[in-house]
Amino acid sequence: MRTEIGESARRIDPIEEIIPSIAGRTCGPPADLRFRALLSKAEWNRLPEAIRRRFTKRLGDGETAVYTGRIAEVAMSRAGFVLAQIARVIGAPLPLSRDTGAASVVTVTGDQRFGGQVWTRLYARHGRLPQIIHSRKRFSGETGLEEHVGGGVGMSLTLSASDTALTFTSKHYFLAIGERRFRLPPWLSPGRMTLAHTGIDATHFAFTLDLHHPWLGSLIHQRVVFEETPT
Numbered sequence: 001m002r003t004e005i006g007e008s009a010r011r012i013d014p015i016e017e018i019i020p021s022i023a024g025r026t027c028g029p030p031a032d033l034r035f036r037a038l039l040s041k042a043e044w045n046r047l048p049e050a051i052r053r054r055f056t057k058r059l060g061d062g063e064t065a066v067y068t069g070r071i072a073e074v075a076m077s078r079a080g081f082v083l084a085q086i087a088r089v090i091g092a093p094l095p096l097s098r099d100t101g102a103a104s105v106v107t108v109t110g111d112q113r114f115g116g117q118v119w120t121r122l123y124a125r126h127g128r129l130p131q132i133i134h135s136r137k138r139f140s141g142e143t144g145l146e147e148h149v150g151g152g153v154g155m156s157l158t159l160s161a162s163d164t165a166l167t168f169t170s171k172h173y174f175l176a177i178g179e180r181r182f183r184l185p186p187w188l189s190p191g192r193m194t195l196a197h198t199g200i201d202a203t204h205f206a207f208t209l210d211l212h213h214p215w216l217g218s219l220i221h222q223r224v225v226f227e228e229t230p231t
Helices: 015-022 041-046 049-054 078-090
Strands: 064-076 103-111 116-125 128-138 146-148 153-161 165-177 180-183 192-199 204-213 217-228
Touching (some): 049 192, 049 204, 064 078, 146 165
Antiparallel strands (some): 064 103, 064 217, 103 116, 116 128, 128 146, 146 153, 153 165, 165 192, 192 204
């Protein structure tokens, strides 16, 4: 199966050019440059220092970074609610509740076997058991970054940077069978997924999820404010 190199992959900085720019400036474990390599030098330097630090933190296999927070905003159309319920069959990767003010915990764990990271998101729900979402980020595929959820379903992601946020945007969705990727046709796509990590201060940030369908409009919006947990 032929793989085309996407636009974002073509503008990756050579890793040998990145390493000298940070060598000698940091102490302790070497930085993880995989997210950094998906942006140009100019884009990366636009980001707040705290975001750059979080996304170059090296996690050994099984090592975990923990972030705790509160759900600040949730909006869900009827179509979005139905989609979230249907997606339970692949592990419920979308928010199921409109509850706000509830606690949330996100853990990011190094995953040496698959060459990426496992992200686990826990969202408390009023009067019910928490929702737990698992996904795996892999630094591979057409854009250099994929997010896998249950049932072999995943999406290829592109990165962009601003003065305040690092944003992940879905390019297309796929079904993974082994190492092969079968792109889902547009009519099977849930829409454009946008995930933004927005800096607030040195230790606080907001995670925002937006799912927008070309015909049905905004399906799901969620914003959660997190704080770094000292390790």
